[in-house]
Each structure stands twice: as C-alpha cells, then as structure tokens.
Amino acid sequence: MGTIRKALNKNYIKGSFFVTGRFLEDRKSANLLKNMYKEGHEVGPHSDQHLLYATWEKRDSLLVTKEVFNKDLTENISKLHALGIQNIDKFVAPYEWYNKTITEWAKDVNLVLYNFTPGLRTAADYTFPAMGNKYMSSEAILEQLYKHESQFGLNGFIIIIHIGSDPDRTDKFFNQLEKLIKGLKDKNYKFVPLNEI
Structure with a gap:
C-alpha cells in the first residue's frame, strides 16, 4: 500500500x-x-x-x-x-x-x-500465471486500458486496482499506478473522488 x-x-x-x-x-x-x-x-x-x-x-x-x-x-x-x-x-x-x-x-x-466501469480489465490484476489464459500481466492490462481509452475515452470511468493479490503474482499492477496516472494526465484526464463522477 x-x-x-x-x-x-x-x-x-x-x-x-x-x-x-x-x-x-x-x-x-x-x-x-x-x-x-x-x-x-x-x-x-x-x-x-x-x-x-x-x-x-x-x-x-x-x-x-x-x-x-x-x-x-x-x-x-x-x-x-x-x-x-x-x-x-x-x-x-x-x-x-x-x-x-x-x-x-x-x-x-x-x-x-x-x-468498476465495464470495458476495462484492471480488475484482472488479481490473476497469476498458473491461471493460464485467465492471467493478465500488468503490461497487458495497461495495453487494454489504453486501447479502450483510444476507442471510447475514459470520462466518468471507475478504475479498480487491487491493493492485494495472490503471492504468486509477482507482477503487481499497483506498481504501475504512477505510470498510469502520468499517462492519463498527459491525455488531460482529471482524477476525482467517487462522489464527483
């Protein structure tokens, strides 16, 4: 955390x-x-x-x-x-x-x-490699998010990131949070509390 x-x-x-x-x-x-x-x-x-x-x-x-x-x-x-x-x-x-x-x-x-808002796969950050094709790496999650953003935008979206995940997932997505924030700010998105959505 x-x-x-x-x-x-x-x-x-x-x-x-x-x-x-x-x-x-x-x-x-x-x-x-x-x-x-x-x-x-x-x-x-x-x-x-x-x-x-x-x-x-x-x-x-x-x-x-x-x-x-x-x-x-x-x-x-x-x-x-x-x-x-x-x-x-x-x-x-x-x-x-x-x-x-x-x-x-x-x-x-x-x-x-x-x-979370349907369409995003950030909630898949609970997965780990032994889950086979259900597993999504942090890179794949970010790629999916940006692809969705380019097609539909993210205004009003709720993005869920788990603060905890299975120990077998060494690729913790929350470690990408800084990169994600910067990437979305560069696209002029503003982060607001839930009651302001």
Missing part, C-alpha cells in the same frame, strides 16, 4: 479504498489505511469475509441470506469504525459480483454500491 499511497499523494489524488475485515486484521495494513483516511482518502467496506453473494453461472441466484449479508457487512464496518473511519456511505461488493437484490440490501443500510 505504501507504493499506492506515494503515487496518489505525489499527484494530489484522493483514492477510494474498499477493504475486507480480513485485510484489517493485519495491524500494519490497518494502520497505513488509517493514516490514508486521515490524509483525505476514502475508506469503505468490501465485506468482512469476502463472501460470494451469487453464483457465477446465474447471477440472480443468491448464495447468502439478508441476515448473513447484514452480519458480515456490519462486522466489516465495525472494524473500520474501530480505526476511526467514519461517514461510511459507499460499498464495493466482494469479487465485484452482485445483483439487484444485493444493491437493494446495501441501500437498506444506507450504502451506495459501486463497481
């Missing part, structure tokens, strides 16, 4: 970080996140135990009850509150996979559900 923090602060950009309760169990990571919140970066929940809410094959088929959803999310938010993180009103679903019911349940607890 130090690399991410440095790149954002150097470029005067406020990021939004959505983390699991599991992530917060690591004291060093939790303290770094707490400091980033104090610097003005937004921090919110990503589910406590990173639950899969719906099947991959049939998105409308739920794998959790509302009670399980609420309990897991409440535990995640409680851990954030324990770090002094307040005013939580946004949420990113685990696996970035959800359906209309999950959106409604999040709304019932005063959270707006966000996700």
Whole structure:
C-alpha cells in the first residue's frame, strides 16, 4: 500500500479504498489505511469475509441470506469504525459480483454500491500465471486500458486496482499506478473522488 499511497499523494489524488475485515486484521495494513483516511482518502467496506453473494453461472441466484449479508457487512464496518473511519456511505461488493437484490440490501443500510466501469480489465490484476489464459500481466492490462481509452475515452470511468493479490503474482499492477496516472494526465484526464463522477 505504501507504493499506492506515494503515487496518489505525489499527484494530489484522493483514492477510494474498499477493504475486507480480513485485510484489517493485519495491524500494519490497518494502520497505513488509517493514516490514508486521515490524509483525505476514502475508506469503505468490501465485506468482512469476502463472501460470494451469487453464483457465477446465474447471477440472480443468491448464495447468502439478508441476515448473513447484514452480519458480515456490519462486522466489516465495525472494524473500520474501530480505526476511526467514519461517514461510511459507499460499498464495493466482494469479487465485484452482485445483483439487484444485493444493491437493494446495501441501500437498506444506507450504502451506495459501486463497481468498476465495464470495458476495462484492471480488475484482472488479481490473476497469476498458473491461471493460464485467465492471467493478465500488468503490461497487458495497461495495453487494454489504453486501447479502450483510444476507442471510447475514459470520462466518468471507475478504475479498480487491487491493493492485494495472490503471492504468486509477482507482477503487481499497483506498481504501475504512477505510470498510469502520468499517462492519463498527459491525455488531460482529471482524477476525482467517487462522489464527483
């Protein structure tokens, strides 16, 4: 996270970080996140135990009850509150996979559900070489992003980059953040907080 923090602060950009309760169990990571919140970066929940809410094959088929959803999310938010993180009103679903019911349940607890903008593959930065053709290198992710940008533009896009990934992925995409910021700034893009999109 130090690399991410440095790149954002150097470029005067406020990021939004959505983390699991599991992530917060690591004291060093939790303290770094707490400091980033104090610097003005937004921090919110990503589910406590990173639950899969719906099947991959049939998105409308739920794998959790509302009670399980609420309990897991409440535990995640409680851990954030324990770090002094307040005013939580946004949420990113685990696996970035959800359906209309999950959106409604999040709304019932005063959270707006966000996700990356379709068309970009930056969320594939969780992959690692042993995954075969699912794996995308950081170079391939950047190439896809710039190709998409040249065809459609990126105005209003939400770009997700994982702050953690499998240890078998040695090519961490967050190490390309500085390069990505510079490349998009050179194309006259401005980075804004989620509520300004």
